[in-house]
Amino acid sequence: NAGVTQTPKFRILKIGQSMTLQCAQDMNHNYMYWYRQDPGMGLKLIYYSVGAGITDKGEVPNGYNVSRSTTEDFPLRLELAAPSQTSVYFCASSYSWGAEINIQYFGAGTRLSVL
């Protein structure tokens, strides 16, 4: 039962470096999401996708990009890392039947530090 798999688990970046956070799900879910969690806070939506080839911005998209070429994969790209992007990043997926039954399943998270 893989569910939602995120790699890497931890990463340290220097300011200005780029990286891609990988996310894959094997549940055939149509919806996928990227959230970030800052210390002591709840999660905030960065980007989401309602299906392959369709992505859109969430609440905090600046400094990030996404793509969704397949149902399974939803990578998150950081182009020019900044200290403000130090956070824990969660990928989630769901088979959305609408707002009422949109149970999202989360990956284990990626802890990113930008120094």
Add this chain to the structure above:
Amino acid sequence: AQKITQTQPGMFVQEKEAVTLDCTYDTSDPSYGLFWYKQPSSGEMIFLIYQGSYDQQNATEGRYSLNFQKARKSANLVISASQLGDSAMYFCAMSEANQAGTALIFGKGTTLSVSS
């Protein structure tokens, strides 16, 4: 205005006691879902329970129940017979029909500590 409010930063309970974690929400959408997630110290987000806005009965999942009071816009989580393994951060979240991608909006969380 905050969409999800969790007013208890920390709660303390003894083993085998019941505990209620508070959550109030704000929405004008007639169709929405309410969810609770558990985040242990290891960091993962674990889905516990959900309640749809049109559900007539309170949701239950094992030791977890959701006390849904629609008129008061509250969705409190009740954990019966607390166990040491229940010590974690608990997040209340909401999904609205008119929210982008029906994504979850999270509260700031409540830390639950269970002692023996």
